[in-house]
Amino acid sequence: MTKASKHSAESSPVETLAPVSSNRQVSGSGFLLTLVAAIPAPVPGQFVMLGLPENAAPFLRRPFSVFDFDAGQRRLKIFYYVSGSGTEALSRVRRGEELGLLGPLGRPFPESPRPLQVIVGGGRGCAPLVFLSRRRHKTTRVFFLAGARREDEIPPLDGIKASRVFVSTEDGSFGKKGSVLDLMKSVGASPDFEWSSAVLYGCGPVGMLGELHRFAVKKGVSCFVSLEARMGCGLGVCQGCAVATGQRKYSLVCTDGPVFDSSSVDWELYSGVREREDRESDILM
Amino acid sequence: MRQVRKRTSKSRSESGERRGPTKRPDLRVRLGPLELKNPVMLASGVAGYGDELRHVVNLNRIGAVVTKTLTLRPHEGNAPPRLVEVPSGLINSIGLANMGCRAFVSQRLGRLSNLRAKIVVSVGGFTVGEYARVVAALDDAGGFDAFEVNISCPNIGSGGVNFGSVPANAARVVKTVRSNTSRPLFVKLTPNVSDIGAVARACACEGADALTVGNTFRAMVVDLHSRRPVLGATTGGLSGPAIKAICLAKVWEVVSAVKTPVIACGGISSARDALEYIVVGATAFQVGSACFRDFRTPQLILDGISRFCERNNLRSLTDLTGTLEQAGT
Numbered sequence: 001m002t003k004a005s006k007h008s009a010e011s012s013p014v015e016t017l018a019p020v021s022s023n024r025q026v027s028g029s030g031f032l033l034t035l036v037a038a039i040p041a042p043v044p045g046q047f048v049m050l051g052l053p054e055n056a057a058p059f060l061r062r063p064f065s066v067f068d069f070d071a072g073q074r075r076l077k078i079f080y081y082v083s084g085s086g087t088e089a090l091s092r093v094r095r096g097e098e099l100g101l102l103g104p105l106g107r108p109f110p111e112s113p114r115p116l117q118v119i120v121g122g123g124r125g126c127a128p129l130v131f132l133s134r135r136r137h138k139t140t141r142v143f144f145l146a147g148a149r150r151e152d153e154i155p156p157l158d159g160i161k162a163s164r165v166f167v168s169t170e171d172g173s174f175g176k177k178g179s180v181l182d183l184m185k186s187v188g189a190s191p192d193f194e195w196s197s198a199v200l201y202g203c204g205p206v207g208m209l210g211e212l213h214r215f216a217v218k219k220g221v222s223c224f225v226s227l228e229a230r231m232g233c234g235l236g237v238c239q240g241c242a243v244a245t246g247q248r249k250y251s252l253v254c255t256d257g258p259v260f261d262s263s264s265v266d267w268e269l270y271s272g273v274r275e276r277e278d279r280e281s282d283i284l285m
Numbered sequence: 286m287r288q289v290r291k292r293t294s295k296s297r298s299e300s301g302e303r304r305g306p307t308k309r310p311d312l313r314v315r316l317g318p319l320e321l322k323n324p325v326m327l328a329s330g331v332a333g334y335g336d337e338l339r340h341v342v343n344l345n346r347i348g349a350v351v352t353k354t355l356t357l358r359p360h361e362g363n364a365p366p367r368l369v370e371v372p373s374g375l376i377n378s379i380g381l382a383n384m385g386c387r388a389f390v391s392q393r394l395g396r397l398s399n400l401r402a403k404i405v406v407s408v409g410g411f412t413v414g415e416y417a418r419v420v421a422a423l424d425d426a427g428g429f430d431a432f433e434v435n436i437s438c439p440n441i442g443s444g445g446v447n448f449g450s451v452p453a454n455a456a457r458v459v460k461t462v463r464s465n466t467s468r469p470l471f472v473k474l475t476p477n478v479s480d481i482g483a484v485a486r487a488c489a490c491e492g493a494d495a496l497t498v499g500n501t502f503r504a505m506v507v508d509l510h511s512r513r514p515v516l517g518a519t520t521g522g523l524s525g526p527a528i529k530a531i532c533l534a535k536v537w538e539v540v541s542a543v544k545t546p547v548i549a550c551g552g553i554s555s556a557r558d559a560l561e562y563i564v565v566g567a568t569a570f571q572v573g574s575a576c577f578r579d580f581r582t583p584q585l586i587l588d589g590i591s592r593f594c595e596r597n598n599l600r601s602l603t604d605l606t607g608t609l610e611q612a613g614t
């Protein structure tokens with residue numbers, strides 16, 4: 001079982017009710033939710049479980065990665081797309097209502113001594129990466145590459161702290177036309193770009209992450225990815241969010257992840273599972 | 286064995302005199318030789334190996350914690366997807382993923398000694414012999430209060446529900462386990478049978494101290510795009526509010542069939558749910574899937590039951606147990 005990281009800042013999760021400060025549409029199907037959250041400060045890559053007000057459907061809470069956290073104001077920001085019944089119901093929650101909140105959960109993105117951080121996000125997968133880019137680190141350079149299918153699916157990028165930010169859309173409606181991996185390859189092809197000094201961090205659709213992993217292997221670069229799965233508890237007790245990380249070995253996305261070293265993941269099995277879960281259309285974030 | 290399930294008005298007044306006047310209702314319940322300080326238990330599968338929920342549930346307040354089911358050897362569990370949500374519930378096909386009883390003894394059991402909740406260790410097996418060996422290994426280690434024998438897991442190829450669905454097979458497991466331990470022994474039944482009373486009688490005859498009614502209902506969801514089952518194991522077990530009314534009837538069948546105390550388990554998410562089970566005749570109850578929605582649920586249910594007793598001038602919760610009146614009277 002791979003432990004992606006051990007981070008000294010990880011805290012015990014708290015179960016609480018969190019009043020909604022705002023919940024507004026910021027792009028085509030993208031929403032930015034702000035909660036007053038009396039929880040320990042999450043570390044980039046960690047997530048929270050959010051539950052709708054009592055007796056409202058759906059029954060289970062949903063995992064959401066942290067987009068931003070203001071420790072002084074206890075303001076927790078979540079970026080989500082409406083992509084199923086859970087997020088559809090969430091989008092109707094109004095200021096002043098309370099959501100069930102459990103967090104912070106999971107293992108964060110590990111810090112790396114490598115001088116160049118290459119952060120690659122696809123669609124809503126950019127959310128935990130924007131938070132990651134804001135972490136204080138010793139890395140001298142941060143390259144942030146964000147991709148989406150079209151302009152109205154690009155998450156808010158104004159919070160990114162990076163040396164360079166590159167954006168692509170598959171339909172060419174914003175930034176460079178093509179996939180974010182094509183963008184990464186063209187950025188990485190410049191003569192002053194040294195893959196040997198880089199570390200990769202990724203989050204996004206399973207196809208993108210699998211390709212990112214294969215690219216990392218080819219370049220001999222460490223690559224850490226944040227995975228998604230259907231979750232029951234978020235605390236490792238229900239064992240529902242298993243992901244294959246070796247022959248007949250399962251890790252739990254909630255407590256062994258959600259961040260994994262990409263070389264530990266069985267990408268063929270994970271892709272099959274995610275495609276089935278995605279078709280359920282009630283996608284977890 | 287003292288029976289607390291059905292009380293007459295005479296025994297009610299006796300219990301009131303014995304415990305003296307007090308504002309706080311007495312929530313103690315007795316499951317065979319084991320007394321719990323209150324009837325709230327965490328069901329197997331939601332509390333991990335016993336103390337994982339210590340940050341979010343006050344494990345010292347509730348009556349008992351049931352561990353996830355332990356088998357003789359470590360078990361990886363079923364291929365994902367393992368969870369799918371349905372209206373008012375979820376279907377799981379975890380498949381008894383667990384670290385094995387030996388690792389539990391060496392790594393986890395010691396951490397449970399400080400908990401004030403009673404610890405019930407759930408055990409499972411793929412053969413009758415495995416049930417005997419896992420119980421013997423754990424019994425030697427000690428440091429817990431009771432066994433819950435899982436003869437009802439719907440998510441494994443052999444063993445599990447196969448034992449729980451035929452009275453003679455259930456009896457064989459319980460008889461074997463009983464001969465390997467003198468600890469309190471609970472048996473978790475499957476509701477996926479046409480006559481749960483017959484299975485309950487078989488288990489009671491072989492020395493079960495209490496019966497947990499019950500495990501999940503076999504269920505499935507189909508992915509219309511591929512026309513394949515959504516779950517990796519094809520079927521799973523349905524839990525959550527969706528099953529409460531069905532499970533209530535199963536508890537009613539069991540309390541009508543045996544005098545052994547019953548632990549209700551099925552869709553409980555509020556004090557009202559729990560109290561319905563108690564009126565029907567359950568002595569204690571387990572909270573499962575509702576914890577995933579809010580881990581404070583067991584404590585909120587406990588508070589709700591206390592308030593109900595106070596409002597209805599019940600000095601003891603057992604005054605309510607099995608007080609179901611006949612329909613139409």
